[in-house]
Amino acid sequence: MKFDDRPHDVAALGDGAQAESTFAALAAPLVDEALAQNASIHADATPESLHQLRVALRRLRSLWWAYRPLLDKAENTRQRALYRFLADAAGRTRDWDILLELLSGSNDEADASDRARDVPASLREARERALATSRETLINADIRNVLHDALASTSKELNTAPERHALQKFAAKRVRIAEQSLRKRMRKAARAKRADYESLHDVRKAGKRVRYLIEFFGPALADIRHDRTIRRLKNLQQCFGELNDVIASIALLRDNMNLFPSDDEARGALAFLKERRRQRRREAVRLLQKA
Structure with missing residues (x-):
């Protein structure tokens, strides 16, 4: 459901x-x-x-x-x-x-x-x-x-x-504050070093908050462009979410290397995820640069 x-x-x-x-x-x-x-x-x-x-x-x-x-x-x-x-x-x-x-x-x-x-x-x-x-x-x-x-x-x-x-004024202010936080985190992530996944994760969290608030308060917001904003945020959330999934999976796998039948299989799985992380990070940075 x-x-x-x-x-x-x-x-x-x-x-x-x-x-x-x-x-x-x-x-x-x-x-x-x-x-x-x-x-x-x-x-x-x-x-x-x-x-x-x-x-x-x-x-x-x-x-x-x-x-x-x-x-x-x-x-x-x-x-x-x-x-x-x-x-x-x-x-x-x-x-x-x-x-x-x-x-x-x-x-x-x-x-x-x-x-x-x-x-x-x-x-x-x-x-x-x-x-x-x-x-x-x-x-x-x-x-x-x-x-x-x-x-x-x-x-x-x-x-x-x-x-x-008043709902309209209150909602507009809270959405504006969330959007300011998102832009700040996007600027920080754009300047971040390659290994700084935390700043990319912060962009994802801030983007979700903006999206949720627009979905909550949409009809009360004067800005008629919020549908387009939600579509952009969904794309950002999907891309950054896929990166976060790989990062979390690498951490989980590292904590459970002993569950593999051999060290070679464990290292092979880890190498596979690291390559996927590299691909997903590149996609996330590219999307960030377009924003």
Whole structure:
């Protein structure tokens, strides 16, 4: 099930909409999506369900970031850290899925090396162990009550605040701040050295935040060009996401070299991923230079 990224109820609120009263309309579908994907993981943890849970939790984290100026700072920080913790719990298994996908060549060009395609069963077993840990973490976190409580408490805080903010003005300012952060990170990444993957990763994170905020507040934004901006950000996110997937897979493989039948096979798989990293980095830098 793919996440519905259309704006939720914002357009129907009219020009007089307030940021505070809009929050629940934005957050509730994200909470529902996260809970649906969490239930799916416990029934049948496909790579897609794990990915979509992470996406829903990241979007929640971005929404709480958007509303940060209107919320208690300490509580907002705690909520966003919680969403990151839950996303990371699902992410540990998702990282194994990406590594296996890359090594099997299932999503790669036809000339992927035969050695890289021969994935040891021990790696698939490690993925299942990671899944068991992810499930246990999410169960113990009581994600349903945690998310519903967060939605209720934050909505109450906003709706009982003495001051009100026009949605259009508030949304435009938060999107503008996110865009400024993205441009700053893009400039830094453009000047970065070849081995500085962290700056490229920062561009990816900043780009996702801008995209999510535009999707949240789109109908309330005066800029009619936001559809084109979203398409550009999706292209950036895909390219930089593919680079990040390879980087994360290299780190995971290095931590589990002992799972390969021989040192030669482990080194062969690592060399394969390093070459893929070089290709993906070149593509990311090229896209960055065009932006």
